[in-house]
Amino acid sequence: MLYRENGQFKVSYRADQQIFPILQDRIGIGVLLLLAFVAIPLFGSEYLMRAVLIPFLILSLAALGLNVLVGYCGQISLGTGAFMAVGAYAAYNFHVRIDGMPLVLSLLLGGVFATIVGVLFGIPSLRIKGLYLAVATLAAQFFVDWAFLRIKWFTNNSSSGSVGVGGLQAFGLPIETPVQKYLFCLVFVVIFGIIAKNLVRGHIGREWMAIRDMDVAAAVIGIRPVYAKLTAFAVSSFIVGVAGALWGFVHLSSWEAAAFNIDRSFQLLFMVIIGGLGSIMGSFFGAAFIVMVPLVLDNLPAWFGVPIDTALASHLTFMIFGSLIVFFLIVEPHGLARLWSIGKEKLRLWPFPH
């Protein structure tokens, strides 16, 4: 009743091409942004920020990047953790080695380096396809893990192998408290979200999707597979690299190579698939789901007052997590984003059946 587009006429090309053509969507997004930028910093607890919202924001940024590659261009990657690591360590080196390097610039340069590495490891995708490619991207994962563990120069010769940053500030504003960190991440996520959304609905996004749907056919109609695949790798690893840098700098503040191991890659792939392949919105849903489930499972016994020994609890978490993933894949293989759009379709007709 409330959600319908009757009477909303598009009288210009601009109006036809806007991201949210329906007024109610625009209002909804506005309210959401208002909530995220004003209400949550004002009323949210420190725990909520630190344990839930900051990881959620950064991981959804990474999932967004991965979704560009897997969901839009159809190139399965199991090496996302590696690109995050490259972003984080490159940003760290810029931050530490160059005096007075602005934080935002070093984060973005981290993204640039992740892009370079991503394109490098994307080159095999021109010949290797499908599952072979998925396993081949593991080469990136293990190589990068090894490099940051063994090559001391990357970690600024720190003896323990872990690196850390402190006293962050951007544009003269300190980034110390959870609220400040949260807002800092939020700005990144919003900006990259808008950029990604516009990329995938532009001509380059259509090229990616053509390659995904059938690369030979796409090549026949004049789309250059080299260009399309490598741009997808570049854009994806840039976003993932920035997310990695944020994860290291803002969320962990001191980290070692294990923070970006293969489990991280799988986790991100789960987010993308559970959220919905080929959907910007889906990346956020997936990230929210994967961040929330372990938190809920960890706290569940305590809420019900059932004492469980920690080892058993962690095994149970594994089991429930695994079954939930299988369950979701069976119930909705197209992800939460599909559920969302089905819901919207239904809402447009509600309360009438037809």
Place this chain on the structure above:
Amino acid sequence: MAFFLEALFGGLMAGMLYSLIALGFVLIFKASGVFNFAQGAMVLFAALAMARFSQWIPGWTGLESKWLVNVLAFALAILVMIALAWVVERFVLGKLVNQEGITLLMATLGIAYFLDGFGQTVFGSDIYKIDVGMPKEPTFVLENLFQGGILISKEDLYAAVVAAVLVALLSLFFQKTSTGRALRAVADDHQAAQSIGIPLKRIWVIVWSVAGFVALVAGVIWGSKVGVQFSLSLIALKALPVVILGGLTSVPGAIIGGLIIGVGEKLSEIYIGPHFGGGIEIWFAYVLALGFLLVRPQGLFGEKIIDRV
């Protein structure tokens, strides 16, 4: 020279063990098109079952003979793996027919998580020993050829023999029995196989059971070598480059790929590793496989991928 040969043999033995795990991947991929990431978890699960059963059985039945206990435990573990295959078919794969490869891959990752948790909940999460009477002491061969001979671990030798026998049996099973023919038919084309009356469901259960059996053998061998512990589920990651190197659909490919990776890993670690600060065997196998794939995108023995519009 002796040192080189020693490393070479060591690599071949290790490669044989990788082949065993890779074999599980290939079997399932051939018959159902599922890239089974849970193979490592299955190895751990099977090994845990075997280790714990062989501990429990003397308590349950009062049997003294170690040989009998091991046989019983092995049989029970096989039953467990068959039950697992049935559950997987019934509750996961059966529901995901006709989904894309990536969805199935994710589902097997879910299964892997579940099995890791389930195995450790049921069987415990300590380090267990499997003692099937594999000799531990090393032996020297070719002593008349080289001074001091070449050091070979007897355990590895036994493991390699077991692996070779298993591979031979599996190829016989695939080539000569009617079930094997049905399996190959399903691998070729699900629909065509179904239309001539091959029961898809039963085939899948059989294939997962066989993969479970292979996982069990691999688990017993690895388990008696390094002990049954969580890290066992990670060796599957070592078998992945073997699979893509040999070709996802080829049983001989899994064997030869395993040998190449095993030898390459050992030799590179010894001769190249020191220049890079060591530990390069983690990624060397993958980079090797990647290099091979650039030349032959379908792996050494994989079916040629033909793109049609």
